[in-house]
Amino acid sequence: EEDPRINGIKTKIRVVPDFPKKGIMFQDITTVLLDPKAFKDTIDLFVERYRDKNISVVAGIEARGFLFGPPIALAIGAKFVPLRKPKKLPGETIFEEYELEYGNDRLEMHVGAVEAGDRALVVDDLIATGGTLCAAINLLERVGAEVVECACVIELPELKVCCRKAEAQGEAIVHAC
Ligand code: PRP
Incomplete structure (x- = not known):
């Protein structure tokens, strides 16, 4: 049973063909943010799912x-930690590399922001x-946190998902894995 709010959110996602390059159908969530109801519904769906999970x-x-991430964190009473592209964070960091179509990229996190025993929710758009x-x-x-779930607004189901915590469920939108 799909929540009726999900279809409303879907209609607000703009698909831009051939961006940033030919053949890519870019899923643009900025048009969700332009609609206060769709934006609120998106946050609410996550908050309802995670508010009693001790995150x-x-x-x-x-x-x-x-x-x-930040509106979800505020609503469930959790701290917010940004995972950033290289050389953006000023403090001591640890990093993980991942593969792109061409080359590599990395995500960095401040040392001390997350502690052993923290219960984490990871949030991204897609x-x-x-x-x-x-x-x-x-x-x-690596720092001893337990990742409870990953929450994304959009899943591209045609791509093979290689993430172990991303294999569980297959709903298209307001996706939890
Ligand atoms: C997009 C998207 C996710 C990632 C998903 O970010 O916002 O973070 O790609 O792709 P994956 O599941 O194949 O790893 P992008 O790399 O465009 O970076 P940006 O948010 O800095 O533009």
Whole structure:
């Protein structure tokens, strides 16, 4: 049974063909943010799912995980930790590399932001291959946190998901894995 709010959110996601390059159908969530009801419904669906799960930290992935993570963190009473692209964080960091179509990228996290025993929710706008979420999970587990779930607004089901925590469920939108 799909929540009726999900279809409303779906209609607000703009699909832009051939961006950032030919053949890519870009899933643009900025049009969800333009609609206060769709934006609120998106946050509410996650808050309803995670409010009673004892989550102590929401880790948001740069860049669009920074749009959805903080309102979820505030609503469930968790701290927010940004997982950033290289050389953005000023303090001591640890990093995990992941593969892109061409080359590598990495995610960095401040040392001390997440502690052993923290219960983490990872938030991003979209899961494609799952490589980015895997790097996030590894960062959190390295410092002794338990990753309870990963939450994404959009899943691209045609791509093979390689993330172990991303194999469980297959719903298309407001996706939890
Ligand atoms: C996009 C998206 C996810 C990631 C998903 O970010 O916002 O973070 O790709 O892809 P994956 O599941 O195959 O790892 P992008 O790499 O475009 O970075 P940006 O948010 O900094 O633009």
